[in-house]
Every structure is written in C-alpha cells, then in structure tokens.
Amino acid sequence: MRDDSALLAWLELEREAVWVYPLIGARAPQLAAAARTSWNAHREVRDRLVTAVATDTTRARASYAVPDLTDPDTARTFAQRLERRIQAACAAAVAAADPTQRALPLHGLRTAALAELTWGAPPTAFPGLA
Amino acid sequence: MLSRRVLLAGAAGTVAVAAGAVVATGRVDDALQAAGVRPTPLPTGPDVALAEAARADVDALLALARRQGADDVTVALLEGQAKGWPATTRTVAPPASSLSEACRAAAVAREKACEAAVSTDLAVVLASSAAGLHQLVTHLSGSP
Numbered sequence: 001m002r003d004d005s006a007l008l009a010w011l012e013l014e015r016e017a018v019w020v021y022p023l024i025g026a027r028a029p030q031l032a033a034a035a036r037t038s039w040n041a042h043r044e045v046r047d048r049l050v051t052a053v054a055t056d057t058t059r060a061r062a063s064y065a066v067p068d069l070t071d072p073d074t075a076r077t078f079a080q081r082l083e084r085r086i087q088a089a090c091a092a093a094v095a096a097a098d099p100t101q102r103a104l105p106l107h108g109l110r111t112a113a114l115a116e117l118t119w120g121a122p123p124t125a126f127p128g129l130a
Numbered sequence: 131m132l133s134r135r136v137l138l139a140g141a142a143g144t145v146a147v148a149a150g151a152v153v154a155t156g157r158v159d160d161a162l163q164a165a166g167v168r169p170t171p172l173p174t175g176p177d178v179a180l181a182e183a184a185r186a187d188v189d190a191l192l193a194l195a196r197r198q199g200a201d202d203v204t205v206a207l208l209e210g211q212a213k214g215w216p217a218t219t220r221t222v223a224p225p226a227s228s229l230s231e232a233c234r235a236a237a238v239a240r241e242k243a244c245e246a247a248v249s250t251d252l253a254v255v256l257a258s259s260a261a262g263l264h265q266l267v268t269h270l271s272g273s274p
C-alpha cells in the first residue's frame with residue numbers, strides 16, 4: 001500500500017493556507033491583494049493534492065492558531081513562515097515520492113517559494129532546505 | 131544539508147570517509163551499513179552527471195550575473211547555489227539569453243533533472259534549487 005504520509009502532512013498545511021489567507025485579507029485590507037493571490041495559488045494546489053492522495057485521512061480544522069493579523073507586519077511574517085513550512089513539507093514529499101510522482105511536490109514547492117516573495121521575503125538559494 | 135552535500139559529492143572516496151572505512155568502489159553499500167548509516171540510494175553515474183550539470187549551469191549563470199552587474203541579492207543567491215553543488219571541471223557555454231531567461235531555463239532544467247534523479251537526496255536538492263531559481267526570476271522581474 002502506498003505511503004501518503006508526506007503528502008497528507010503537506011495537505012494539512014495547504015488547508016491551513018486556504019483558511020488563513022482570507023482572514024489576513026479581511027483583517028489587514030492593505031494586504032488583501034496579496035492574500036487573494038496566495039489564496040488562489042494554494043486552493044489550486046490543495047485541490048490537486050486531494051485528488052492525488054489515495055485516501056484523504058485529513059480534514060480542514062475549524063480554525064488555526066494565528067497572531068494578531070490586523071498588524072500588517074505580523075501578518076506578513078506569519079505568511080512567510082507558513083510558506084516556509086509548506087516548502088519544507090514539499091521537499092519532504094519530493095523525497096518520499098517515486099520519481100514519476102515528483103511533479104506535484106515540485107509544483108507545490110515552486111508555488112510556495114513564489115508566494116513567500118509575495119509576502120516580502122527575499123529570494124533564497126535553496127527554499128525548503130534552509 | 132551538510133550530509134546531503136557529502137552524499138552529493140558522489141565519489142566513492144567521499145562516501146567511504148563518511149562511513150569511516152576505506153573501501154573499494156562497489157563496496158560502498160556494505161561499508162555504509164556496517165557504519166550504521168541508513169541505506170539510501172547512492173549517487174550513481176547518471177546522478178553524478180546531474181549534479182555536475184547543475185554546478186556547471188549555476189557557474190555560468192553566476193558569470194553572466196557578474197558580467198551584467200547584477201544586484202547583490204542575485205549574486206548572493208547564485209553564489210549560495212554554487213556552494214550547494216560539488217565542484218566540477220565541467221563547463222557549459224555562457225547563456226546567450228538574458229539573465230532572467232537563463233535562470234528560467236535553468237529552473238526548468240533542474241525540475242526535469244529532479245524527476246530523473248535516482249537518489250532521493252539529490253532529487254530534493256534539485257527541486258529546491260529549481261524553486262530558488264524561480265524566485266530569482268521573479269526578483270529579476272522586479273515584482274513579487
């Protein structure tokens with residue numbers, strides 16, 4: 001039986017992203033455009049992940065722990081950290097995947113790396129491995 | 131990251147040092163297992179070629195960036211990537227395109243190499259390298 005644990009761990013983070021970005025947009029209106037961009041990107045990845053896993057044993061939580069997102073700097077920092085956690089999960093998913101199944105975590109890693117820039121982070125040499 | 135780099139060095143001698151024993155090429159698996167190192171796909175000939183190609187590629191990008199007077203962030207990122215790969219005597223022709231286009235092409239090449247890699251460690255580093263180059267393309271475009 002295929003071990004989807006790496007994909008499921010990643011899926012949980014994608015669900016967190018899909019939950020938190022509308023909240024950031026609502027609480028910090030000046031970040032609404034960035035939040036919408038990231039929300040759309042992570043919804044697309046989440047949907048592909050749900051299709052990819054053999055059995056989805058995870059469920060979106062009712063809520064997630066967040067800091068005071070009305071402060072734009074706090075919201076940006078939180079978003080950058082979330083994107084870095086997703087990058088690390090994608091790297092783990094690359095490691096766990098058969099070579100023929102690496103395309104999806106590659107896509108996820110690229111998406112999270114670019115989203116991190118959206119939130120003001122500088123580019124890094126090896127996203128997901130820092 | 132360091133252990134990955136050691137494995138990526140790929141040469142039997144390097145792996146033998148990690149295992150604390152001197153072994154002949156082809157006996158590396160035995161030495162690793164004797165030393166308690168987890169059995170992982172070791173870099174094979176094709177994997178070593180992929181890693182060397184990545185290093186040669188980033189060397190060419192770095193030379194282009196310096197020649198074009200790229201900003202500090204760009205140069206630092208490419209220098210960081212170069213340090214992530216084993217040194218190689220292999221060289222590639224300087225990119226004829228713009229730095230941004232060359233980085234985009236390199237990112238796509240890394241992704242293809244990731245899907246071709248036998249070693250999972252190498253695959254992860256190639257995937258990460260591709261993501262870093264995609265970030266650099268965005269940085270060079272001036273919009274996050």
